[in-house]
Amino acid sequence: MTIETVSLNRSHGGSQGVYKHMSRETGTDMTFSVFVPPHQGDTTLPVVWYLSGLTCTHANVTEKGEYRHACAELGLIFVAPDTSPRGDDVPGDPAGTYDFGLGAGFYVDATLEPFSRHYRMWSYVTEELPGLIAEHFPADPARQSVLGHSMGGHGALTMALRRPNHYRAASAFSPIVAPSQVPWGIKALGGYLGDYPEAWRKYDAVALIEDGARFSDFLVDYGDADQFLSEQLRPDLLERACLQARIPLTLHRQTGYDHSYYFVSTFMEDHMRWHAERLKA
Amino acid sequence: MTIETVSLNRSHGGSQGVYKHMSRETGTDMTFSVFVPPHQGDTTLPVVWYLSGLTCTHANVTEKGEYRHACAELGLIFVAPDTSPRGDDVPGDPAGTYDFGLGAGFYVDATLEPFSRHYRMWSYVTEELPGLIAEHFPADPARQSVLGHSMGGHGALTMALRRPNHYRAASAFSPIVAPSQVPWGIKALGGYLGDYPEAWRKYDAVALIEDGARFSDFLVDYGDADQFLSEQLRPDLLERACLQARIPLTLHRQTGYDHSYYFVSTFMEDHMRWHAERLKA
Secondary structure, three states: OOOEEEEEEEEOOEEEEEEEEEOOOOOOEEEEEEEEOOOOOOOOEEEEEEEOOOOOOHHHHHHHOOOHHHHHHHOOEEEEEOOOOOOOOOOOOOOOOOOOEOOEOOOOEOOOOOOOOOOEHHHHHHHHHHHHHHHHOOEEEEEEEEEEEOHHHHHHHHHHHHOOOOOOOEEEEOOOOOHHHOHHHHHHHHHHHOOOHHHHHHHOHHHHHHOOOOOOOEEEEEEOOOOOHHHHHOHHHHHHHHHHHOOOEEEEEEOOOOOOHHHHHHHHHHHHHHHHHHHOO | OOOEEEEEEEEOOEEEEEEEEEOOOOOOEEEEEEEEOOOOOOOOEEEEEEEOOOOOOHHHHHHHOOOHHHHHHHOOEEEEEOOOOOOOOOOOOOOOOOOOEOOEOOOOEOOOOOOOOOOEHHHHHHHHHHHHHHHHOOEEEEEEEEEEEOHHHHHHHHHHHHOOOOOOOEEEEOOOOOHHHOHHHHHHHHHHHOOOHHHHHHHOHHHHHHOOOOOOOEEEEEEOOOOOHHHHHOHHHHHHHHHHHOOOEEEEEEOOOOOOHHHHHHHHHHHHHHHHHHHOO
16 A cells, blocks of 8 residues: 655654555545654554544644654654545535534444445554554554544544553543543434444443453543533543443543643643553563 | 733643734734743743744744743743734735745834834834733743744844843744845845845844844754755854854754754754753853
């Protein structure tokens, strides 16, 4: 499979690239970014996957995430995919809202027409793109981890719970933890999967834990000034589910922080250290 | 004087704000950003001024500069003004190019019609805005320093050379050092000041040094893959002028880096440490 280099900039001693490729899963061009830290010629390096939130592309975290300093120091490759397929052929939300369709793929494989053709973000981020990264970058497929923000935090938690042997660490900033129970998630899962709440459970971290899925441990940070906290994010539901399932959860409530990248960038280094410890263990 | 808060976000333990005010110098609304690090209630803190380059607003460095971590640690207020007046009344470049007019104020007080009414960026960044910062933020006016990128590096060097007792430190990323001798500068200084090269000299760091201006020392970083290096930036001219004038210049040629914020953010922490050492001496 071929990829096209959109841009490549030296940064923090490594290389920050943006790439484009034709995706077999989504049937569209997909753009993603990869930071490769400074490294010896033929080493392979652990890979941290970062999944972004509603309305974002790869660019938000690439420009505002402040991860390069830590990744350069810790020797981590950092990959940021887009949040949905895009293009003239791709149906969005007929109502044009921000929380469904373009920029809002929710990391699911849609089963409902007209979304099932292009909205295959689960397979894209768990299968297709990892293959591409392994082929084109000095990546060690045996050492991968995942984190994300908001909708991407939902993606990270569900990926870790469904593929616990595939990811050595998982963390999230302000994640949606129980999409089946909150407005954003009900709209998205209903729209992509139809009115079959049983089918939603494999895309819902809290439901997955209730159904027996397990992971070694999670790190979650959220801000207590986050405007989406009580209606959409509900960290309390994750806390309860982890407690009952005895999954160690390090949950930080950060005073005064909101939902923005000003928050994410503040704690990015902590998360990279969490990932590095587990990726290098 | 009143300011309006556009946004305020907690970040890296401090507060990142964006503000708007009616400027008496430019006769327009002006937007700027201020990061205030965590601090004790009634302390006053040193202020670092950051001047941005062509096409930028306050937002570029605020989002991509990666200065908050270091400023929080070192206790520095970081102020980022806009690069020109803006608004329906403000004349831009009739040809619509990026290197003159809107986003390209070059930190001069224009004397030529129709620019002289609004393009008063020198007085704005050296007089009006510092007064506003002193009034509204926990700033210590006796401890200020200045840095900038590209056109803003030009601004920082000229401000330091013309007001050496006002700034305790000065540094630059990829600065334009001799605008009178390079295409960007000839166009801008000619357009704002007219065809009077003698009048350009006070807005030209190399000419100022030749004319006797001095500063304690400078830190300058540039990338050897910067596409503007040999035509527009000419660090060699600054190096020669500083050598002849015996101004200590720490000049870093960074291998593989370009003109972008991927470069600036990489070395931002070094610059903040340089400023902090001198601001706290």
